[in-house]
Structure formats: C-alpha cells, structure tokens
Amino acid sequence: MQTTITSKGQVTIPRDMRQHFGLQQGMSVTFKIEGDHIALRPAASARQSEASGFGLIRSRRRGVPADFDVASLSTEAP
Numbered sequence: 001m002q003t004t005i006t007s008k009g010q011v012t013i014p015r016d017m018r019q020h021f022g023l024q025q026g027m028s029v030t031f032k033i034e035g036d037h038i039a040l041r042p043a044a045s046a047r048q049s050e051a052s053g054f055g056l057i058r059s060r061r062r063g064v065p066a067d068f069d070v071a072s073l074s075t076e077a078p
Helices: 015-021
Strands: 029-034 037-042
Touching: none
Parallel strands: none
Antiparallel strands: 029 037
C-alpha cells in the first residue's frame, strides 16, 4: 500500500492496517529506525508498562500527605 506525506509530515494509515493492528483514533504510536526502514508500533500504555500493578486502582478518598507520620496515630494502652 502506498500513501503520500503531507506538507506537515502526516500520513494516513490505511483502514485495513489500522483494523489489523487495533489502532484507533487518539492512540499513541512510536517510530523506530530499524536498519534501512522505519517501524511504527502502538505505544505501550501506562498499564502495560507497570509490572508491579502499583497505582492501577484509583481511590475516591483524598490522598495522604507525603509528610504524614503514621506513629502519630498510635495511642498508649490504658
């Protein structure tokens, strides 16, 4: 398939290729030079790059200040 580069450096990815690779409007892609050609790939989302899973669940509660002292919660037993 062949396409033309616009004056702004933009190209249209043919519909068949977008559907085959699951590319949708608003998705980020990466470009990489591989030898004598350019490779275009979907960019890894934040969820894919997080191996630990930390931060994937959002809470409705307010966050705890970074300088919060947990020891201040303890009380002496009567």
